Amino acid sequence: MAQDSGAATRTRWDGGGQAVQPRARTYSAAEAAAAVGSTVRTLRYYRQLGLVPSPSRQGRVAWYSDDHVARLRVICTLRRRGHALRGIADAIAVLAQDAKLASLLTPASGKP
Numbered sequence: 001m002a003q004d005s006g007a008a009t010r011t012r013w014d015g016g017g018q019a020v021q022p023r024a025r026t027y028s029a030a031e032a033a034a035a036v037g038s039t040v041r042t043l044r045y046y047r048q049l050g051l052v053p054s055p056s057r058q059g060r061v062a063w064y065s066d067d068h069v070a071r072l073r074v075i076c077t078l079r080r081r082g083h084a085l086r087g088i089a090d091a092i093a094v095l096a097q098d099a100k101l102a103s104l105l106t107p108a109s110g111k112p
Helices: 029-035 040-049 066-080 085-105
Strands: 056-058 061-065
Touching: 029 040, 029 061, 029 066, 040 066, 061 066, 066 085
Parallel strands: none
Antiparallel strands: 056 061
């Protein structure tokens, strides 16, 4: 069963008046694969190829985040559209490089 921190629409506050960020949802390998209409075997294959980053682990159990599931959705959509895994890997690498460049160009204040 996926771990969820509760209702995502309600803001929780700590004792000092600061908003508490809800914990992100986590998925087991089977839940992540099911969420994107794939199989655990395919998910592990994508991870082995470097298309999906390694999940966090608690003992022997791997937990995938919403970010993992979002990336899996993109990969599965592109595969259904006929894209080769090599092309998908290249596109992911370019996007990751663009994100690094954007973070370098954005001042700490968040204003360009």
